[in-house]
Amino acid sequence: MYSKKVMDHFMNPRNVGEMENPDAIGEVGNPTCGDLMKMYLRIENNIIKDIKFQTFGCGAAIATSSMITELAMGKTLDEALELTRDDVADNLNGLPPVKMHCSNLSADALRAAIEDYKKKHH
Amino acid sequence: MYSKKVMDHFMNPRNVGEMENPDAIGEVGNPTCGDLMKMYLRIENNIIKDIKFQTFGCGAAIATSSMITELAMGKTLDEALELTRDDVADNLNGLPPVKMHCSNLSADALRAAIEDYKKKHH
Amino acid sequence: MTKDRIYMDHSGTTPIDPLVLEAMMPFLTKNYANPSSIYAEGREVRTAIDGARQQVASALNAKSNNIIFTSGGTESDNLGILGSVFSLKEKNGHIITTTIEHPAVTRTVEFLGDHGYDTTFLPVNKFGQVELDVLADAIRDDTRLISIVYGNNEVGTVQDMKEIIKLAHERDVLVHTDAVQAVAKVPIDVKDIGVDLLSLSGHKIYGPKGIGALYVRDGLKITPLQHGGGHENKLRSGTENVPGVIGLGKAMEMGETGLTTEMPRVKAMRDRLLKGLMEAQEETYLNGHPEKRLPHNAHVRFSYIEGEALLLNLDMLGIAAATGSACSSKSLKASHVLLAIGLTPEQAHGSLRLTLGKNNTDEEIDNVLEAVPAIVKKLRAMSPLGHGGQ
C-alpha cells in the first residue's frame, strides 16, 4: 500500500514535536479524513532555520509532514512557498491515490505557517 | 439413490424377454417419464404359470418390472389383481420418491395383461 | 502467517482449522464428483453434503431442511432479506434495520429503499444496543421484516435477540438476524429464540472463505435470487461448493463444541487484554457493551491518535489488528458503527479492534499489552491534540 519511503518517514518521522517559541505556526485540517497538522517554524533572514511538526492522522499524514520538514529545512521562504503537494508525494515515491487528496496536507500546513510569519512581520 | 434390492433386480432382471404365444399381453406407458412396459402371461386354470416382461425405461422401471413378475408368478388372477404399486415398492425396499409415480408402472402392466386375458376369455 | 506474528483480527477472518481442512481435503482431491450425478462418485458426494447440512443444522438446533448453503455471509444476508421480502404477497411496505449493521445488510435494505419500500434505520444506545421500546415504536402495521445483527462485527455488542424476536412476532413481523460474528461465539438455538432467518459465514468460524449458510425456519417461503439448475432445494442455484460445504459443516460442529471448550479461555484472555489496555494510559475507553459483547472482541478507543497510524505501527511489530478509522477504509468515512454509538469522527478515528481466536496465547496478550501503550504514547507525542499538543 505505502512505499518504503513513506513507511520510513512514518515510522521514523523527522523533525517531529513541539517547538518552544516558534517564529510562526501553521495549522490545517481536513474534515473528510480527520487529519490535523501543525507546523512550527524558526526563521532567520527569511531562511527556515528549523521546522517541526505535530500531526494527528494516518500513516500518509505523518509521512508527508515529516517529508515536508526535510524539504523545507534551510530553504528561503520564497523557495519554501513553491513546494507543492506533488513535490511531497514525489519525494515519498508516491502515495496511494485515495490518500493524495486526503492526507497530503503538509504543503498547505507549511504555507499556512509562512503566511503566519509574513503577517506577523509585515 | 436406489436400494440394493432395486439394483439387484435392475442388473439381474428376473423373467425378462419376449414370450412366444402368450395367453395375454399387457402394455402400459407413462408419457412423462417415457417408460414403456410390456407384460406377457401364460395362464392355466386361472393361475399365472409363466410371466415375462420387456421394458424401455430407467433403473426403477426395469426393477419394478422384474419384481412384479416374481410377485405374480404362481398366483391366481384374482390374487395377482390385488398387487399394488406399493407392494412392488415395498418388496424392493423402497423407491426414490420421484420414481414412485413415474416408473412404478408394473402393477398397471400386470393388470392390463390380466384384463386382456379376461377380455379374450370372457 | 509466520509463527512470530500475532494475529488478532479474527472478526476479519480466521485461519481454517486443520481438522476442517482435513475434512475438506478428500473433496479437493479424489471426491471431486458433481453431487448431482447419478453414478457412485456423485452419490457419495451427495451423502457428504447431506451430512454437512446436518452438522450445520445441529449446531443451531435446526433441521437439515432449514439450511441453504450460500457463497458466504454477504449472500446469506442478501438472500435472507430480499428472498423473504420478495416472497410476501404485498409488494411493498416497511423494513426495519439498525444503524450498526454490516454493509451486507445495510446496502441490501437500502436496495429495498430504492425499490419502493420504506426503511427505518434504528438508532442504538451508546453501548450499541437496540432498545426494545425504540423498536416497538418503529414497528408499523405494514412492517414486513426486521433485520438486526446478532453480534456486532465492530464493537462486539450482542443484542437481546430473544426479546427482540418476541416483540416482532407479537406484531407479526419477520426477523432476520446476521449472526455471522455471533455463531460459534455465543450459543444460538434458533428454536429457542424463534428467529425466522439467520445468516452465517464459514471464514469467521475457522471454516473456508466463500461459503455460508442461511437458516430459514419451517414453513417460511423465500424467493430465490440466483436462478439456474435449482440446487439447494430450488432456493439457490449453482453447482455446490462441495469442499466449502464440507468445511462449513465441520467448522459448525467444532464451533459448537468450542463454545464450552475454547471460548472461556478466549474470553479470559480478552478480559485481561481489555483490562490491561484500559489501565495502560489515560483517556482510553471501551467501545460497546461491557458485558453483552462477543467474548473474543476487545474494542478500545484512545483519544488524540488515529487508528491507521496505530495499526501500521502494530503491523511493524508483527501484530495484525483492525480499527474503526476512516483512514484505513476505502471510503475514507469513519466507521458508521462508531458514529452510531455516539462517537465524533475524531473519536472514531482512534479506535482499535483486537479480536482473539483459539490460537492466541497468554504470551501474545503480554506482547500486545507491551506494544500498544508504547505506540499510543509515541503517536500521542506526535499529536497536536490533547496531551501531545498541550
Next chain:
Amino acid sequence: MTKDRIYMDHSGTTPIDPLVLEAMMPFLTKNYANPSSIYAEGREVRTAIDGARQQVASALNAKSNNIIFTSGGTESDNLGILGSVFSLKEKNGHIITTTIEHPAVTRTVEFLGDHGYDTTFLPVNKFGQVELDVLADAIRDDTRLISIVYGNNEVGTVQDMKEIIKLAHERDVLVHTDAVQAVAKVPIDVKDIGVDLLSLSGHKIYGPKGIGALYVRDGLKITPLQHGGGHENKLRSGTENVPGVIGLGKAMEMGETGLTTEMPRVKAMRDRLLKGLMEAQEETYLNGHPEKRLPHNAHVRFSYIEGEALLLNLDMLGIAAATGSACSSKSLKASHVLLAIGLTPEQAHGSLRLTLGKNNTDEEIDNVLEAVPAIVKKLRAMSPLGHGGQ
C-alpha cells in the same frame, strides 16, 4: 475416485489439477488473511488476488479490470444478464436467448420475462447451431441483450460467436455468452470476438468448485446483484473466496496452455471413441455438430433404450457418464437441449454423454468401447421397442 474407475463426465465437473491445488494450498493454510486488511498479511493476499485476476484476464486476452470474481458459472450468468440489463436506462424491452441454454441462463431470462421484459428463445438447427438469419429476424429495435451459450454443455455444439456478435453489434445489441464449457476447450479471445460479457466457472476447467468469473468489456456498466462491502470493484460484494480465486487464476493459465498441449490428444481420443461407438451397433447417432463441437464431448444416441439404465450399468462397470434422459433428472423432463435439436422425448432418453479430460487414457477408451456396446445390447434385448421388441 479410485484409480480403477473411469471418469468421463468432465462437463459435469473436473478434478482439481494438482498444480492448481498446490497454488491454493498456502491460501487454505497460512495465507488466510482477509485481503481487505491493511496489515502485511492482508496486503500479501491482495497482491495474490491481483495476480490471479491477471491470469484470468490474460487467458481471455482481457485486462484485469474486466474480470469480476463470482461464486461460479451460475452467478456469472445471473450477473452478466441481469446486471447488464438492469443498468440500462430503459427499464424494459426485449431479451433474446436460445432453447439450448444452461438453466443458469434460461431461468435468468425467464426471470426477466416475469418482470416486464419480452423474451425470445431462439430455435436452433438439428446440429444445435443458432442460425444467423434466424437471429437477425429475431432482433427488434428494443432488443437489449442476446445471451448465447458458447459451447453447449450437452451436445457440445460450438456457436459461431464472432459472427453472432458482429450481427448483434450492427444492431446495437449487447451480447453475453455463457462460456462455462468452452473456456479452456476452444481458444477464446474476447477482443477478437468483441463480446460484451462472458461467464466462466472454475470447476469445469480443473479449478475448484464455488468460484467463477464474469468478463465485462471496458466501458460497459453493470448493476451489482449482491449488496454489501463493495468488493470486486463495487460490482460483487462478499469477502473474497481467496483459495478459489487463486485456483481459478492458475486453472485459467493452465487451461490456456492446455489448448495446445492437452486438447489435441483429448480430441483424438474423443474422435476414436465416437467412431467406435457409432460403429459398434446399428441405429446409433451423433448428437450435435460433427465438427463444430467441443473437442472433449462425445454425445451419441442409441435407439430403443433409456439413458439412466445405461448409466447405471456403466456405473456398475466403473464408468462415470451422463445422459439426456429425463429419468436421471430431478424434473423428469427430457433434456430441453435434445428436444431443441429435434429429437422426440423417446429419442432423447437414449442419449449418452461422455466428456473426456486430460487424465483419460487410450486404455480407458478401449474399456468404454467394450462396455457400452454390451450394455446397449443387453438393454435393447429387454426393450419392447425396435430390435428387442420385434
